[in-house]
Amino acid sequence: MRPTQPSAAVPPDPATGAEEPPGIPGLRSWRRVYAAVILGFLAGLALLSLLPRLAS
Amino acid sequence: MSTIDYLVLLATTLGIAAYGIWRTRGRQTFENYVRGDERVSWTTIGLAVMATQASAITFLSTPGQGFESGMGFVQNYFGMPFALIVVSAVFLPLYRRLRVMTAYEYLGHRFDQKTRLLGAGLFLLQRGFASGITIYAPAIVLSTVFEWNLDLTILATGAVAILYTVSGGNTAVSLTQKHQMAVIFAGMAAAFVILIHRLPANVSFADALEVAGGFDKLNAVNVSLDLNERYTLWSGLLGGFFLSLSYFGTDQSQVGRYLSGTSLRESRLGLMFNALLKIPMQAFILLLGALLFVFYQFLPAPVFFDRTTWQQHAAGPGGERLRALEERYAEATSTKRVAVEHWVTVSDQGDPALTAAAREAARAAHAQSEAIRAEAKATLRVLDPSVKTKDSDYVFITFVLEQLPRGVIGLLITVIFAAALSSVAAELSALGSTTVVDLYGSLRRARDSAPPSVLASKLCTAFWGAVAIGFALFARVVENLIEAVNILGSLFYGVILGLFLVAFFLHRVGGHAVFPAALLAQATVLAAFFGFDRVGYLWYNLIGCSLCVALSLLLQTVLPRPAGAAAPTSPS
Numbered sequence: 199m200r201p202t203q204p205s206a207a208v209p210p211d212p213a214t215g216a217e218e219p220p221g222i223p224g225l226r227s228w229r230r231v232y233a234a235v236i237l238g239f240l241a242g243l244a245l246l247s248l249l250p251r252l253a254s
Numbered sequence: 255m256s257t258i259d260y261l262v263l264l265a266t267t268l269g270i271a272a273y274g275i276w277r278t279r280g281r282q283t284f285e286n287y288v289r290g291d292e293r294v295s296w297t298t299i300g301l302a303v304m305a306t307q308a309s310a311i312t313f314l315s316t317p318g319q320g321f322e323s324g325m326g327f328v329q330n331y332f333g334m335p336f337a338l339i340v341v342s343a344v345f346l347p348l349y350r351r352l353r354v355m356t357a358y359e360y361l362g363h364r365f366d367q368k369t370r371l372l373g374a375g376l377f378l379l380q381r382g383f384a385s386g387i388t389i390y391a392p393a394i395v396l397s398t399v400f401e402w403n404l405d406l407t408i409l410a411t412g413a414v415a416i417l418y419t420v421s422g423g424n425t426a427v428s429l430t431q432k433h434q435m436a437v438i439f440a441g442m443a444a445a446f447v448i449l450i451h452r453l454p455a456n457v458s459f460a461d462a463l464e465v466a467g468g469f470d471k472l473n474a475v476n477v478s479l480d481l482n483e484r485y486t487l488w489s490g491l492l493g494g495f496f497l498s499l500s501y502f503g504t505d506q507s508q509v510g511r512y513l514s515g516t517s518l519r520e521s522r523l524g525l526m527f528n529a530l531l532k533i534p535m536q537a538f539i540l541l542l543g544a545l546l547f548v549f550y551q552f553l554p555a556p557v558f559f560d561r562t563t564w565q566q567h568a569a570g571p572g573g574e575r576l577r578a579l580e581e582r583y584a585e586a587t588s589t590k591r592v593a594v595e596h597w598v599t600v601s602d603q604g605d606p607a608l609t610a611a612a613r614e615a616a617r618a619a620h621a622q623s624e625a626i627r628a629e630a631k632a633t634l635r636v637l638d639p640s641v642k643t644k645d646s647d648y649v650f651i652t653f654v655l656e657q658l659p660r661g662v663i664g665l666l667i668t669v670i671f672a673a674a675l676s677s678v679a680a681e682l683s684a685l686g687s688t689t690v691v692d693l694y695g696s697l698r699r700a701r702d703s704a705p706p707s708v709l710a711s712k713l714c715t716a717f718w719g720a721v722a723i724g725f726a727l728f729a730r731v732v733e734n735l736i737e738a739v740n741i742l743g744s745l746f747y748g749v750i751l752g753l754f755l756v757a758f759f760l761h762r763v764g765g766h767a768v769f770p771a772a773l774l775a776q777a778t779v780l781a782a783f784f785g786f787d788r789v790g791y792l793w794y795n796l797i798g799c800s801l802c803v804a805l806s807l808l809l810q811t812v813l814p815r816p817a818g819a820a821a822p823t824s825p826s
Contacts, residue, residue, distance in 0.1 A: 228342070228343065228522060231522075231526055232339045232342075232343070232526075235335055235338075235339060235526055235529045235530055236335065236336075236339075238335075238530050239332075239335045239336075239529075239533070242533055242534065242537075243332070243475065246325070246328065246474040246475050246537065247474070247475045249325075249467070249472045249474055250467045250470075250472045250473055252463075253460075253463035253464050253466065253467035253472055254464055254467050254468070
């Protein structure tokens with residue numbers, strides 16, 4: 199999944215030229231990736247919880 | 255092991271090490287030796303982060319954990335995805351923006367040199383000891399099983415790791431870890447497929463899962479609020495979060511892996527790769543252990559999985575008691591096998607009442623055989639009080655040696671060495687980098703602004719390799735060593751994490767407050783541990799971290815700001 203492009207707010211990363219929004223750097227631009235990771239974790243947790251029932 | 259197994263082991267292990275040296279040959283600068291050449295993609299970062307965390311003992315012990323206690327251990331990793339998100343969102347952009355080579359260099363930017371040296375010193379102290387254990391723990395198991403010389407096993411493992419880490423630096427570590435993880439995945443997948451294939455013809459994969467579930471081996475999630483329960487959803491989420499945040503955010507052996515990325519995006523993707531895949535990987539290894547348990551319901555299982563130790567004592571004075579117990583255990587497992595086979599048969603017929611009755615009969619037969627196994631361990635302990643009777647580390651290796659075909663045995667032993675080397679190399683690289691950048695570099699920079707030489711970096715890495723080997727060679731004199739190192743880590747990790755949390759989130763706190771706060775917090779943790787050790791050692795992570803943060807806030811309020819010091823600023 200590609201992260202959305204952030205708006206310019208603070209000076210860009212000198213190494214990469216990437217720009218970050220204010221606040222916690224990267225939280226806004228990568229929020230869909232982080233949300234996908236949390237959803238993946240919740241799906242895995244549900245599967246692990248149901249494993250004994252699925253096996254019987 | 256046969257000749258072909260030794261060939262697979264030596265060719266793969268030395269081949270990957272030689273590849274790392276060859277790919278990083280030629281002119282090196284200090285920066286690309288320590289940080290890496292910054293051409294590393296997210297797949298390499300993701301696999302390198304995973305390889306650094308998964309040591310040899312992960313692949314020896316975790317299947318045994320699944321065999322003994324089921325899949326509940328996976329909960330320990332539940333806080334990790336959330337910690338990796340915080341590291342990706344907060345820690346990583348700041349490290350990259352300041353172009354730091356080590357995590358502790360950031361503390362120097364944010365606070366002052368003495369706080370940087372404190373963070374680096376605490377890391378070197380605990381990681382220096384831990385690297386010895388990373389070599390020692392698999393060496394003790396492999397030397398016992400194969401009757402190899404322990405010292406030579408330690409020296410060979412350490413020497414290979416030193417050779418390519420010193421030669422190629424951080425880039426060689428990441429490159430070799432990628433291939434080592436490929437070997438590890440291939441080996442574990444082969445073991446899984448062969449295990450399923452070796453089950454009796456009338457036992458399907460679904461039947462095996464049902465048997466594992468019937469013996470409570472598939473209970474992966476425990477929502478109990480009982481604090482005495484070792485693995486629960488809540489302790490995994492909360493404790494696992496703090497442990498992972500400290501490990502991935504502040505331990506240079508991990509920070510060095512993801513800072514070598516081509517860009518911020520590649521580093522983040524590498525971390526998210528682990529956030530998504532680490533729990534499934536651990537669950538897979540634990541499931542392998544649970545299925546090993548099922549496998550040994552249908553085949554004769556040893557009463558004690560450390561066969562070498564058992565046979566030595568069974569042949570010695572008092573050995574007749576052990577041999578008698580072995581015979582009783584064989585009879586009990588034979589009875590149990592009949593009960594489990596009956597359970598599988600009636601289960602396939604689809605009658606719930608008959609299935610439940612057969613399951614209870616199998617469980618009762620299992621309880622009887624386990625009672626004999628416990629008696630055998632107790633007898634062994636009476637005959638030789640120095641014997642370690644926890645044999646779960648030997649379950650998987652016993653299966654590998656007794657059930658896998660030639661060549662595949664070599665592949666699985668390579669998995670163990672690959673895992674050991676990948677962790678040791680990352681640790682040595684981190685210890686060397688921290689020593690040369692944070693200690694030697696900052697002391698030298700007082701006189702000379704040029705960066706330290708590549709030679710100095712190599713010497714520091716080689717020095718820590720020698721320390722790790724030396725500690726591993728003397729490790730056998732320390733009783734319960736692995737726990738001792740875990741305790742040591744817990745005593746220091748909390749305060750290190752506290753330093754970084756203050757740096758990232760409490761922008762008004764300066765170095766004049768956080769430095770004495772960290773020292774006071776560390777002293778309090780050590781006094782609590784040595785004075786009245788009443789809490790489980792994992793809690794010292796939380797205590798150290800909370801104390802460091804709270805005392806920093808307090809001292810920032812009461813201590814006067816040093817004359818000439820600028821007002822603290824936001825790091826972002």
